[in-house]
Every structure is written in structure tokens, then in C-alpha cells.
Amino acid sequence: EAGVAQSPRYKIIEKRQSVAFWCNPISGHATLYWYQQILGQGPKLLIQFQNNGVVDDSQLPKDRFSAERLKGVDSTLKIQPAKLEDSAVYLCASSDTSGEGTDTQYFGPGTRLTVL
Amino acid sequence: AQTVTQSQPEMSVQEAETVTLSCTYDTSESNYYLFWYKQPPSRQMILVIRQEAYKQQNATENRFSVNFQKAAKSFSLKISDSQLGDTAMYFCAFKTRNTGFQKLVFGTGTRLLVSP
Incomplete structure (x- = not known):
């Protein structure tokens, strides 16, 4: 079974530029998550999708971050314009239920973003 | 809001020995789930073990x-x-067991080094 795929693995941009990350979840997984992991901290949920609908985006900085999950499969996370404090690893995860209970979240390898 | 605290930033242990990593959490909920995730240097996060709060028996x-x-x-x-x-x-x-969307709240992590 293929795991969660993410691209690119690394990205370096200058502040005020825009960047996009892509995630392909495990086939059949209805729930998709985007996390931000700043160095030295645990992952923080940015947005959670159930199929192609958003169920939680309370911690997404909506003035600069956006995300979509068209057709309930792949997802993209965009930052525009980027700030220095956006430097982090962006993790995508998926699970095969609604997110309830002890369902396991499967994580991708992450995209390491450096903003100069 | 729930918080998770890991007070040991780093731990080291020799091969074949036993080590214990600490975690405390704060919540007013009575039903919830707890997890330990492992993130090797390659950054692919994987689930190690999970516990349902209503179960008295410790997970193994x-x-x-x-x-x-x-x-x-x-x-x-x-x-x-x-x-x-x-x-x-x-x-x-930590994840609450309440209805509605249920997000994972992570601690700051403990870096474990196992040496020969």
C-alpha cells in the first residue's frame, strides 16, 4: 500500500514570495490533515478535510494561507505572501475514517520550507 | 483547551536497556485518547501506541x-x-472523544538517542 506522498520535499523562498505544497493521501482515505511543525515544536494542525469539505481550519492564518482538496483526493496548501516565521516542516496526514476515535493518522515525509 | 507537556527534551539510553519517556496533559474532558508517535530522522511520523482513557488496562x-x-x-x-x-x-x-471534529494536540517531543 502506497503511503502519503508529498512534494516538494524541500523549498527555499524569499519573504513575500508565494509557495504551494502538494499532498496525495493514501487511496480511499476520506480525511486529510495539514500540520505545521516549527523546529523544536510538535506538529500543529492547520486544516482538516473530510472528503472535500473543511471540518476545522481554526488555526489556519487565512490572510496568507489557503488550502483546497478538489474531488476529495489530492490537496494543495498555499502560502501567499510568505513570512520568515512560516519556516517550518509542513506535514500532510490522512486517515480512513471521519477522524473520530482512535483511527490512525498516516503521515507523509513532509515539506521543509525555508523563508529567507 | 487541552495541553500536552513533555518535560524531557532529550534522553539517551544504551542498546538493550529500558527507557521511559514522560508525558502529562491537561484536560477537563473525561473521555479521550492518548497516543505516542515516533518521528525518525527521515521525518515520517508513525504511530507507536495508543490508549483509550476509559480503559484501565495499559496498552502494550x-x-x-x-x-x-x-x-x-x-x-x-x-x-x-x-x-x-x-x-x-x-x-x-491527545485527542478528545467528544462529537464533532477531533484534532490531535501534540507535545513538544522528546529526542531519544540509542547508542551501541
């Missing part, structure tokens, strides 16, 4: 076991017969 997965103390809000991870492949960041995470 091969060499990994937990000591769940609900009254003390403590959830430690014991790794027996440590192996070099156990070297990783370990994150404790």
Missing part, C-alpha cells in the same frame, strides 16, 4: 508499553530492550 505493543495514570493525567512510554532503530523524536498526543 511488543517492546512498547504505557503507564496511564488518569487521575494524575500522566501517560508515559516505556521502551524495553532498546534498539538502534528506536532513535527518533517521540511525540505524545
